[in-house]
Amino acid sequence: MTDHTESDFLTWAKTKQLRIEEVLDEALPPDDQEPQQLHSAMRYSALGGGKRVRALLCYAAAELCNTEIEIADAAAAAVELIHAYSLVHDDMPCMDDDDLRRGKPSCHKQYDDATALLVGDALQSLAFDVLSTPQLCANANQQISMLNILAKAAGSTGMAGGQAIDLSSVGKALTQHELEDMHQLKTGALIQAAALLGAANGSLAQISAVHVYAENIGLAFQVIDDILDTEADTVTLGKTAGKDADSNKPTYVTILGLDVAKRLANQLHETAIGALAPFGDQALRLRQLASFITQRSF
């Protein structure tokens, strides 16, 4: 019988968090390999941090869709590498200018701006390197499709595009719709990619459900982020709290108010869960993960 308890989920999540850490450790060049400082800074930025939500989404979707674990490993690593690169570049002085990341000095503070720039660049390349490992998938066309999904999720009509809109929105009054569009690109695109890549072996119905699930969880994730950013203090959050509101960036909380933002997060959560209804216990991890994401207080 399947164990539906929270403690069972946390054990599963912990196992996968350790697993992705090992996969990334293996994928990143050792820090005694030239250029040593670059490799050391890449490891500093990509290892040992965060909840690995994107990797967990990838693994959970892989469990629904019976995607081989080696494929899920590579996909999860690729997505986490793209995420890590984006954090390094976002923290730079010309972007958000943030000194703290996951409770440690951000990459450009620990090293320098030039290194941080190259770290982000090289982490992005490494993501595509990992996902283009020869013979990863029995079906090579499937692997090409995965690479294409990742490239589009990262690019100017995905994550990088969302960043650009975010930057240009500072000091502007956005509508909820415009804010959603921005987040759909900035964080949503990569979260969707994480789940879709994990769903590589799924049926049409499964992939379509994962798509709806990921779209809604991606937005919920951002709404929660804005709520946490308002409520949490810097120590709990591991990054500078209240930063977005301080820098006059529109957030769900500033647009909707705290209560409506919380209700929205719950709605998005329910829609995400609803999409998984046909799949019973095979979607257990995705379902638990949705609760985990929308209830996090870390």
Add this chain to the structure above:
Amino acid sequence: MTDHTESDFLTWAKTKQLRIEEVLDEALPPDDQEPQQLHSAMRYSALGGGKRVRALLCYAAAELCNTEIEIADAAAAAVELIHAYSLVHDDMPCMDDDDLRRGKPSCHKQYDDATALLVGDALQSLAFDVLSTPQLCANANQQISMLNILAKAAGSTGMAGGQAIDLSSVGKALTQHELEDMHQLKTGALIQAAALLGAANGSLAQISAVHVYAENIGLAFQVIDDILDTEADTVTLGKTAGKDADSNKPTYVTILGLDVAKRLANQLHETAIGALAPFGDQALRLRQLASFITQRSF
């Protein structure tokens, strides 16, 4: 009968330069697509500039190896996009801090630092997007191999790694060997990738010859760059001349002196040409291109 004249080569090169411009124009999102400023800045940085040496190498290797023109187009575009992203990031204040590129304001001068950062990031994603176009190659495994070559050429053990070594070498006395290692990564890796991707359909002997050719031409290219940087004035070069020597970066000219550097360029050229000997007129464009690269005075 094959036409071996310089004017015939220049006509071929012009045709391919126009062709890659069209391929890139098609691959880059239009600048009326959101986020408009990002797309406009991507087009500003990737279109209308340079001799497209990497694309020419790709097309010339494709002619030797009978690689389909659609594959050569995608490969050439991907390599040029990686090259364009690297120039945008290199010019940024935290790197080389260069205000001029190809005779125009560099991206961060024309727009701003944050935009330049995102332009580079998004151009890199676009390179992998273009090369992962579904059904590009009849042999999907070959396409995955091409993606893997590009990812490694761009990453921390390729171009980005070379950049890191270059940055850390400012003010240091490098040996010729160390300088070669640095350039082999910084410019050589992508130049090799350009030729190798073009050679995708080649025989073992052809691919191996292209490898030797590209390795030597890549180094020759850099030696010539250093010579031009010493000799040319800013207007002819389209970028700030004497910049590397001014910033106390080791160059072939500072290490070897001008005459020995010129002799080295000729040697590398001869070795490159020598590798093509077995292939007669089918290697004509690669051979002409080698002369073009080592004799350029633009």
